Amino acid sequence: MDRGGPPQKHLVLVGGGHSHVEVLRRLGLARSETVRVTLIGRDRFTPYSGMLPGVVAGHYDFADAHIDLKPLCDFAGAHFIEDRVVGLDPDRRVVRCATGPLISYDILSINIGSSPNLAGIPGAEKVGVPVKPINGFLVYWHELVERVLAAQGPVRIGVIGTGAGGIEMVLAVQYGLHQLLMAAGRDPAMVTLSLFGRSDRVLAGYAPGVQARFERILRARGIIVHSNAVVIAAEPGLLRCADGRDYPVDEMLFVTEAGAPPWLREAGITLDQHGFIAVNLALQSLSHSTIFAAGDVASVIGAPRPKSGVFAVRQGPPLAENLRSSFTGGTMRYFQPQNEALALLSTGDRYAVASRGGWTMEGRLMWRWKDWIDRRFMRRYQILPSRPGETAGA
Ligand SMILES: Cc1cc2nc3c(=O)[nH]c(=O)nc-3n(C[C@H](O)[C@H](O)[C@H](O)COP(=O)(O)OP(=O)(O)OC[C@H]3O[C@@H](n4cnc5c(N)ncnc54)[C@H](O)[C@@H]3O)c2cc1C
Structure with a gap:
């Protein structure tokens, strides 16, 4: 026209x-x-x-x-x-x-x-869920919550990927589920979480000080970390690793490297x-x-x-x-x-670890800092400025 x-x-x-x-x-x-x-x-x-x-x-x-x-x-x-x-x-x-x-x-x-690259893990798309697309993941998350709340026995959750996304997710999943279970009068210990990563330490590429802090936090939370675990197949209820180890899990969440x-x-x-x-x-x-x-x-x-x-x-x-x-x-x-x-990684419970180069610091204040940065970013696009020259009602 x-x-x-x-x-x-x-x-x-x-x-x-x-x-x-x-x-x-x-x-x-x-x-x-x-x-x-x-x-x-x-x-x-x-x-x-x-x-x-x-x-x-x-x-x-x-x-x-x-x-x-x-x-x-x-x-x-x-x-x-x-x-x-x-x-x-x-x-x-x-x-x-x-x-x-x-x-x-x-x-x-x-x-x-x-999106997480699942090409090398046959079965992953069928029996597990990638964290991205996030909107698809959130649908899965709500279904998972329903299944956990309805479960009569223990639920084992495996998170595959020990990069920043995997670490933040495993800690958030544990915290979120524990809060919901306690609110429902259930024992939070019915949910166990394991983390699977192909390298010998979590957060490959981060400074050793950051790795050590997260290894300590994961240990303290009772999250089992399987290092040098290259997942090569996902089957209903089972993760298979390249070195012959098999791990039974009821739910699997993939936060593997970007594809x-x-x-x-x-x-x-x-x-x-x-x-x-x-x-x-x-x-x-x-x-x-x-x-x-x-x-x-x-x-x-x-x-x-x-x-x-x-x-x-x-x-x-x-x-x-x-x-x-x-x-x-x-x-x-x-x-x-x-x-x-600057990396600000949350640990689920309104606590975070901040790092930049060799500098690291952790605590509730670090979480509040991250929360402030994230909310400020979102406000830029959620609350839009008036456009130059535009007056109300024009
Ligand atoms: C659990 C988790 C936590 C993370 N936390 C952090 C963090 O704290 N800090 C950090 O720096 N990074 C973090 N990351 C990494 C971060 O997610 C990515 O690096 C970042 O989202 C990439 O941004 P992007 O703009 O490239 O794409 P995205 O933010 O992924 O946006 C892609 C957009 O494209 C749309 N889209 C996708 N495919 C199509 C298509 N075919 N056609 C049309 N539209 C399409 C989607 O709907 C979306 O709107 C995290 C990742 C994960 C998994």
Whole structure:
């Protein structure tokens, strides 16, 4: 439809991840007459994984830990399509949605996160549950709570993955279930938790001081840690490990390392060796200048960083600027990743361990610090500012 204005280019954002929420906020603060924006998101309510363990532990409700993309899109003047992208043709410049439509773009930006890689664990998808997609996991969590509360005997829960996500989840699951069982007058000891990890220590890649603190906390909580346990198969009620050990478990939750969406492999764009989109420091695809990517799905060549929400958040501002520049011909801004990021890992019971480089500290104050940072982040996208020049009722 010709609206009589200047010709418009189409910017398509795929995924409402941590970087795109900031892109939308900035688009809203300075709308462009010449760019039409569409966000395609699998989930209208996009979860903030930093608060997920707090949801499981019972400290937050759904609304605390999710951003509603619809009002954020309205603020940005963007059209919101609730759908999942399942294909990309960079030569025709179209993306394909799960429900069928093809959406064409001039510039595309992808911020769809990652999911635990279950490819090497046959049976895992059938008998276990991956922590991501988070909305699917929350459905499983509520069902698990029902099963535990209805159980007559002991329940054994296995959490696979000893990275930050796995550690936070096992502690949150234990705390959340114990609180619910005690409130129901049941014995919390009926639930036992085990953690399975392929390395010899938990939190591989963290400073030894942080590893030691968490090993102590896990021991104190009675959570059994199976080290050097490479899970190779999941069967109903059983986890099988590469060294021949088998472990009976009633419930299994996978928080294994991040895997890339499989449809990217068919798109013909340059990927890294793990299947994530290879981008330069301007977050622009190495093979297609009309495609940008940020967050877990992107692999910044020359500046690799762990898959972590911190970096996805940091990529929001340069991504927003570069998307704008790609329409105006402006200069690209480089993402400057920090070498060391602050890590604040919760232990379920409103207690957290903070670390940065070799520095570590733990306590209730650290949890309050994390809670303050997380809530401040969420407020940025839940309580939107007035747009410049816009008056109430205009
Ligand atoms: C339990 C747990 C706790 C964690 N805690 C922390 C923490 O405290 N701090 C930290 O820095 N990191 C943490 N992480 C890591 C963090 O989750 C990720 O690094 C971060 O979420 C990546 O952000 P993102 O913007 O790339 O994608 P995400 O936040 O995963 O967002 C992806 C978005 O894309 C949408 N989407 C997905 N696929 C499609 C598709 N095909 N089409 C359209 N839309 C799609 C989703 O609905 C979602 O809106 C944690 C991870 C886990 C599992």
